[in-house]
Amino acid sequence: MNEYLKHLERIEFVVTLACTGKCRHCSEGDHESCSGHIDPRIAAEAVRKICGAYPIRTLMTFGGEPLLFPEAVCEIQRTAAELGIGKRQVITNGYFSREPERIEAVARSLADSGVNDLLLSVDAFHQEHIPLDPVFDFAKKAREAGLPVRLQPAWLVSPEDPNPYNTRTREILRSFEPLQIPQNQGNVIFPAGNALKYLAEYFDASTTVSNPYEEEPKNLRTISFGPDGSVLNGNVYQTDILEIMEQYRP
Template identity: 45%
Template sequence: MNRCLTNLCRIEFPVTYRCNGRCIHCSEAGRRGISAHIDGDIAAKAIKRVASEYKITSVMTFGGEPLLYPEDVYKIHSAARDCCVASREIITNGCFSRDCAVLRSTARRLAESGCNRVLLSVDAFHQKTLPIEPAKIFAEELLGISGVTVKTNPAWISGRGADNPYDAVTERLVSEFEKMGVPSAKGNVIFPAGNAKKYLAEYFDPEKEYVNPYEEDPHDVKSISIDPDGGIFGGNIYRTDIIKILDGYTGE
């Protein structure tokens, strides 16, 4: 086992960078030109290979909007379930379709595939370009399915109760979901990257050095992320066995 990966326990799939939203805080906005989405069969095979060598406890799909490619998402979560990965999460805007029947059937198939935690991106930023109703229908369907938890996962400028117009709107939106029985996860405080750096500059201190909360020690990697085009650590799972790629990782 690669010493840099001794504590590896999580595999992330940004399924695609495509998105039907246009959020002003989006950290992935600059990557929109990358049109690829992950191939669910190859991703599933990669999960099985990694889980055979490492103690993987968490698999997450997100994006872009992952449910623009639901079949690939189902395959990823099915593979995670088959490998006894305990936490099988998705982050979605819940607004991947305006068709009520599609929203409801996607919720059911997602649960059937093995996904057991759905985090809904609901906040002042997402709802500037995405309607709230589809996310509510999607959440309502999930609430009726056992074995799946659904929570809102808002992005905050500072946090709940903070004195700024964005967080006030987010608080109201999150409360609407709470009234439906959908609790709120902690969410995340916006990091100055991508669109956020461009459009929300007034909320960041130009003198302060912000630390990306998602960055980790390259010599003690706990989580790996496989790009929509299959890329990881300079290799590609479409061409090379993922274990071989992981074995060659040096942390440099």
């Protein structure tokens, strides 16, 4: 086992960078020219191989907006469930269609594929461009399909800070009360990508903030795949995942 990966316990897939959102806090910047998604067959095979060698506890699929490609998400999640990975998460903005039938079908297929933690990003930033009605409809249908859903708001400065974005976020969260969906603590926006461009006034330029999503490269707990198959220092479309992992050096 590669000593830099000896604590590996989590697999993440950025399924796509395509997105229905245009959030001003997005750490990935603009998504306008983004399209395509990870090859689910190769992704699922990589999950099988990793699980054969490492005790993986959690798998997450996100984006961009992953539910633009629900078949890819479900194939990866189904594989995770078959392999006994305990926590199987999706983060979504909940807006991939306005069609009630499509929304219901995607909610059902996520439940059937074994997703057991659906994090729904709703807040002032997402709802600046994403309509609330189809998101509410998806949340409702996800609950009806038996999916455990949690609301996952992004806060500016801190959850307690009384800025207008946080005030709007609280209003949006209240509109989900009829569905009685639990609220996750959410995350505080990190100064990167669009957030640095459009929300600079809320960040203290004299303080360096460490990226909460970055791990110590000599002690990775998470292995992350990009939508183009990139992973660690290689690409799973070209090289076997276990070889990439064996050869990984920080």
